Amino acid sequence: MPRTDAFPAPGAVEPAVELAGVSVRYGPAKQRVTAVEGVDLRIHAGEFVVLVGPSGCGKTTLLRVAAGFERPATGTALVRGGTPEPGRGAGVVFQQPRLFPWRTVGGNLGFALARHGVPRAERPARIAELLERVGLPGLAARRTWELSGGQQQRVAIARALAAEPELLLMDEPFAALDALTRERLQEEVRTLAARLGTTVLFVTHSAEEAVLLGSRVLVMAASPGRVVAELPVPLDRTATTDVAALRSSPEFAHLRGRLTEAMRRP
Structure with missing residues (x-):
């Protein structure tokens, strides 16, 4: 079923991904580092959710929790109602x-x-x-x-x-690519996810990439890592297949500005 940018009604269906009070800590007890603290996150089937924020704020850690590579120290993580397990039900794309x-x-x-x-x-x-x-x-x-x-x-x-996979987890997959290749792959991933109805959790540092791809963007802050803002992206992507036109639209510029402002807040 193709993805749309309309959000499902809360509680209408079981979330594809649900994190409740998730905290992740590393290291021995006396030197323990809190990577993320008390994160709540619900992603519905077909959503394209983007995590943005500075390095060290826990974006990749949350993606690894959803993939089953990390276990929360506190809280619960569910993927389609079950405990996430590596290689089961989720495709993962790394930076390299x-x-x-x-x-x-x-x-x-x-x-x-x-x-x-x-x-x-x-x-x-x-x-x-x-x-x-x-x-x-x-x-x-x-x-x-x-x-x-x-x-x-x-x-x-x-x-x-x-x-x-019903769930695709992408950790800055285009960060090391040249600008032209990155733009081409951004469009291909967005189109592919929409056509297949795939649920996507995508990590990036770029406000522009987040607005271009996401149906919803979550802003994270560090020390400890936590979600501090949420921005819906109600762009009508069905109206044009021209990415250049979408990027140059007043709506895109407005949303990118709002997201950039949210990322700069303490």
Whole structure:
């Protein structure tokens, strides 16, 4: 079901992700560091929620909690009503592609498909479909080191989509890319998530990227990490497929300004 930017009524359906009073701490008792403290977060199916804030405010920590890589010291974390577990039900895309360099593009995708129980006979067709989705048709036989950085990140996104996850967790996936490639992938991810109805939790430092992608933006502050502001993004993205026109619209500029102001507050 395609995503829209209208929010579901509270309580209408079970949240795709729910964090209640979540705190995460690191280190021994006498030197314990609080990464995040008392965070409450509800993400409904089909939402594209963006976390923004300064380095060290706990954005990645919350994403890791949702992925099942971290356990809260206090509070509860639920994904579709159950305890999050690594590799189950969520696709994760990191800042770096983290592909297997000894495998081909198809081999990387095939490995992910095998892990999720896709029969060997079905994998070639699925690999071709995944590469088509991310704009890399016909590159299954290529080695990953032969690809550009942007192409490698597309393969990483395709790998995350291999299990057709209902939840996609993205940790600054475009931070290391050049501006042109970053803009292209921003549009591809936004369009892909809308078409598939995927729920997305996306981490970034950029106010512009947050407004461009998100249906809702949460602003975090550090010491300890916590959510301090929420900004709905009611842009009508169905009215135009022209990202340049969207970026230059008065509504976009207004929302970006509001978000930038919220990020600068103490």
